[in-house]
Each structure stands twice: as C-alpha cells, then as structure tokens.
Amino acid sequence: MTAAGPSPGERFTLELPPDPAYVSAARLFATTIAVQVGVEEESLDDLKVAIGEACARALATAEGQPLSVKAERADGRLAFEVAQGATPPGTAGDLTSTPTPQELAVGLNLELITALFDDADVVDTAQGTPAVRFSVKAGA
Amino acid sequence: MTENLTLDTKEAGDWTVVEARGEVDLYTAPRLKEQLGGLAGGGRPRIVVDLEGVEFLDSTALGVLISGLKRCREAGGDLALAAPRDPVRKVLSITGLDRVFPIHDTVAEATAGP
Numbered sequence: 169m170t171a172a173g174p175s176p177g178e179r180f181t182l183e184l185p186p187d188p189a190y191v192s193a194a195r196l197f198a199t200t201i202a203v204q205v206g207v208e209e210e211s212l213d214d215l216k217v218a219i220g221e222a223c224a225r226a227l228a229t230a231e232g233q234p235l236s237v238k239a240e241r242a243d244g245r246l247a248f249e250v251a252q253g254a255t256p257p258g259t260a261g262d263l264t265s266t267p268t269p270q271e272l273a274v275g276l277n278l279e280l281i282t283a284l285f286d287d288a289d290v291v292d293t294a295q296g297t298p299a300v301r302f303s304v305k306a307g308a
Numbered sequence: 309m310t311e312n313l314t315l316d317t318k319e320a321g322d323w324t325v326v327e328a329r330g331e332v333d334l335y336t337a338p339r340l341k342e343q344l345g346g347l348a349g350g351g352r353p354r355i356v357v358d359l360e361g362v363e364f365l366d367s368t369a370l371g372v373l374i375s376g377l378k379r380c381r382e383a384g385g386d387l388a389l390a391a392p393r394d395p396v397r398k399v400l401s402i403t404g405l406d407r408v409f410p411i412h413d414t415v416a417e418a419t420a421g422p
Binding site: 188191 | 364
C-alpha cells in the first residue's frame with residue numbers, strides 16, 4: 169500500500185462549541201486519527217473513553233471556552249491534549265453529601281483517564297492554561 | 309440528525325426492560341435519566357437496563373445509572389444491568405461499579421430473579 173499516513177510529527181487540531189452534543193465528534197476525531205497512525209485496535213475503546221471524559225471535564229471546568237482537542241504524532245506515540253478550564257471541579261472529595269450524577273461524573277473523569285492511560289496527567293500548556301494530556305503507542 | 313441513543317421499554321412480569329442502543333454519554337444520558345426516573349417514580353421500580361446494543365458509555369451515564377439504582381431501591385425495587393459489551397464492562401470494572409449493580413449476561417437471566 170502506497171497511500172501515506174500522516175508523517176511523524178504531524179499535528180491535528182479540533183475545535184468545537186462547548187456543548188455536550190459535540191463530544192461524540194471529538195471521540196470520532198481521536199479514533200479516526202488513531203486508526204490512521206496505526207494505533208492498535210484494542211486501544212481504540214480506551215481512547216474513546218478517555219477523550220470523552222477529558223471533554224466532559226473540560227465542559228465542567230471551562231465554561232464558555234471552545235472544546236479543543238489536539239493530537240500529535242511523535243516518537244512512535246500519538247499524544248492527545250484536551251484543553252481544560254482553570255476552575256477546578258468544586259465537588260471532588262466532598263463525601264458528606266450524596267453526589268448528583270453530574271458531580272459524580274466529574275469526580276470520575278480523571279479516575280477513568282488515569283486508569284486507562286499510565287501517562288495521563290493534567291499539565292500546564294505553553295499558553296498557561298491546564299490541559300489533560302495522555303498518549304498511546306502508534307504504529308511503526 | 310441521527311439518534312445517538314435509542315431507548316425502548318418492554319415489560320417482563322414485574323420487571324421493565326429498558327433496551328438501550330447506541331452511545332450513552334453526557335449528551336444522551338439525560339434521556340435515560342428521565343426514563344429511569346419515570347419508571348421508578350411511576351410504580352415500576354424493578355428495572356433491567358439492557359446494554360447489549362450500547363457501544364459506548366461514559367461517567368455521566370454511570371452517574372445516571374447510580375441515581376436510577378438509588379431511586380429504584382428507595383421505591384422497593386432494584387436496577388440490574390444486562391449483557392454489557394466488553395468496553396462497557398471495562399468501564400464498570402475500573403470504577404468498581406460492577407460490585408454495585410447486579411450484572412447479568414442476558415436479560416432473561418436478569419428478569420428471572422425473585
């Protein structure tokens with residue numbers, strides 16, 4: 169097959185309105201790129217979960233900011249970065265009351281991402297804003 | 309626009325089977341919440357959520373299932389999950405919720421209980 173995939177170091181960026189209706193598009197974006205750069209099929213479901221959770225957390229912490237998902241292939245890996253807002257979810261760690269489904273979900277977002285991807289972390293980007301970052305092994 | 313999630317209900321004795329198909333995420337989960345709340349509050353608090361057709365389920369969906377379970381049990385019933393696919397099972401397992409919900413391989417097994 170001669171059709172070339174994206175060359176190493178290539179970057180992809182998706183920006184969407186900050187609306188839950190668009191999160192499925194972010195998941196599709198991430199899995200499409202992953203397939204193109206040879207990420208193993210068994211990692212795709214984990215990727216969908218992690219991107220979905222990172223976007224959900226972004227919607228909870230960055231009100232009004234666009235959903236922004238970046239992917240970059242480098243050093244044999246495909247790294248994802250999902251922009252987050254500066255407002256930390258206020259309900260994490262509050263065990264005195266029964267959480268609402270929304271509160272529970274925000275608490276679970278990072279737990280799920282870090283369970284699925286060893287290198288997952290919330291980092292400060294060059295722009296000074298937080299982002300959830302994790303990577304998956306790309307194909308040769 | 310195509311539906312990301314379809315929900316159908318059918319009765320099986322005391323149980324109501326909610327058959328979900330598609331993706332249950334933060335966008336579609338409110339519809340499942342409404343459905344479960346309506347059943348639990350409307351005298352049908354024994355619910356099986358059939359997950360066989362669910363390709364994707366996120367933490368918002370888990371929250372909805374937990375609040376549904378709580379409402380069902382408060383009303384003297386229960387909420388069971390049936391036939392989750394491997395990716396959904398994995399999410400339930402990571403979050404420890406596989407120990408919270410009764411999970412059955414089939415709907416028939418779920419509704420056969422006492």
